[in-house]
Amino acid sequence: MTADPISPIPQSGRVREVPPAVAAMVDLIRQTWRQAEPYTPEISQFFYGMLFTLAPATRDFFPINMESQRGRLVRALVHIIQLVDRPDDLAPFLRQLGRDHRKFGVVPKHYEAVGTALLAALKRQLGDVWTPPVERAWAEAYTIIARSMQEAAGKDTNPPCWLATVAEHRRLSWDLALVRVEPEQQVPYEAGQYMSIEVPQRPRLWRYLSPANAPRPDGSLEFHVRAVEGGWVSRAIVSHTQSGDVWRIGQPMGRLAVNRESGRDVLMIAGGTGAAPLRAILDNLAQWGENPKVTLFYGGASREDLYDLEQLRALASTNPWLTVCPVVEHGEGLPGFAHGTLADVVTQHGAWPEHDVLVSGSPAMIRATVSRMLVAGTPLDRIRYDPFTID
Incomplete structure (x- = not known):
């Protein structure tokens, strides 16, 4: 598995009907994790000690100073496991993640060691709560994840990095x-x-x-x-x-994109350097003569945070399908700027029900914005955002 600080988040509201057994398995995992989560540092310390004992080669996957790693891998594993009942969201992410892990030289025995170490760490912390059904739920969920990642890695013909x-x-x-x-x-x-x-x-x-x-x-x-x-x-x-x-x-990941054939206009919401992937999409759209109408809300705490505003405005000046709306939280009175958080400003314009919505920024900004949009009535299956954090 990886040392990346992954924090997976479902990308859409498409929910496929899952078997009752899978739903029960995930419920059991979530219940027990709520009891274990306060002890993540202890679980992580035991996990890494066990992992490096079972598979010493995995030590080279991680930085020399493990202080920077802390509980990231354990939290990432648990977050992924809790999404087993969201196959439409999880499956593409796991395939990309499996391909990306080739850069470490990961082989099947490493997946086995990670699973064994994770279950051992949880068992040690949960004590009597760690019953046979609980152990079976965690083991089955992890097996599904590991298998998906290994299958994708085995089929990839690109370089590992x-x-x-x-x-x-x-x-x-x-x-x-x-x-x-x-x-x-x-x-x-x-x-x-x-x-x-x-x-x-x-x-x-x-x-x-x-x-x-x-x-x-x-x-x-x-x-x-x-x-x-x-x-x-x-x-x-x-x-x-x-x-x-x-x-x-490493391997390219993520599913942020504009479907030019959908017939729907597009709402983009970018916070700070979250503008980068949306600018890449706009850069790609600019090669076409006709595109859906795109409205980009670009926000930050202050005017200085909108570092790419002039370039985005220049792009809009030559592409009439693009409208750029700058937003600042502090700095009332700036001409041409909306004032408030992105969540506030975007939802002041309604639910955007006929738009495809792309959100990019910090995890806190994404969660706040998506939550407000859902309350405003935006369909969840129209909203996309990617499951990663920066540092």
């Missing part, structure tokens, strides 16, 4: 940088996807980033990276990346 050289590093502000890299081989991604990145300043600390451009003939990728508090990788990229650095890039 790509090498890319930093061609440009430019500070846009004290905490924000634009980085352009040139891969040795074309990375087969689609506009709106994200990918895991390893930089030489932070070996083994893979983090997800979204290219801000559609695929180009020269294969180059542009990333917009903000240094976040406690973000080991983001801070290293912003402050220490140099031209000539070699990055490793």
Whole structure:
């Protein structure tokens, strides 16, 4: 399994009818996790100790300083397991995740070791609560996940990862940088996807980033990276990346996209550097003469957070199907800006029932915005967002 800080979130409201046995299994998992979750640090410590004993080679999958890892993998595993009853959301994500794990050199015995270590850690913490039905539920759910990931990995013919050289590093502000890299081989991604990145300043600390451009003939990728508090990788990229650095890039992931054939207009909601994947989609749409009407709400705490506003406005000036609406939480009186949170401003315009909705930003921004839109009446099956966090 991965060291990535994954926090899976369902991408849509499409819910396939699941067998009662699967629903009961997931209910049991959720009930027991509520009892175990306060003890995540203890569970994580035991989990890693057990994992490295069962499969010593897995130690090389993780950073030397495990402090930065903490309980990320355990939380990620549990979040994924709790989505077993959402196959339409989970299956595509697991296939992408399985392909991405090839970069570590993961083999079936590693999946087995992770499962054994996770169950052992939970059993130790839950004590009498860990009954045979509980153990069977966790084991069956993990088996479903591991099998899906291994099958996808086995069918992938792409390289496990790509090498890319930093061609440009430019500070846009004290905490924000634009980085352009040139891969040795074309990375087969689609506009709106994200990918895991390893930089030489932070070996083994893979983090997800979204290219801000559609695929180009020269294969180059542009990333917009903000240094976040406690973000080991983001801070290293912003402050220490140099031209000539070699990055490793994992498999493209995610399903953010615009269906030009749906006949529906599009609402995009971007917070901060969450504008990057949506800008990539707009970059891709700009090659067509006709597109659905796209309304982009681009927000941040202050005007400075809307670093890409002028470029997006320039794109809108040459593409009449695009409207850009800037939003700031602090800074009343700015001409042409709406004031408030993205959730506030977007829902002031109603439920957008006839639109496909794409949301991109921090996990907190995504949750707040999607929750408000659901209350306003937006159909959940029209909303898309990707299951990853930054640092």
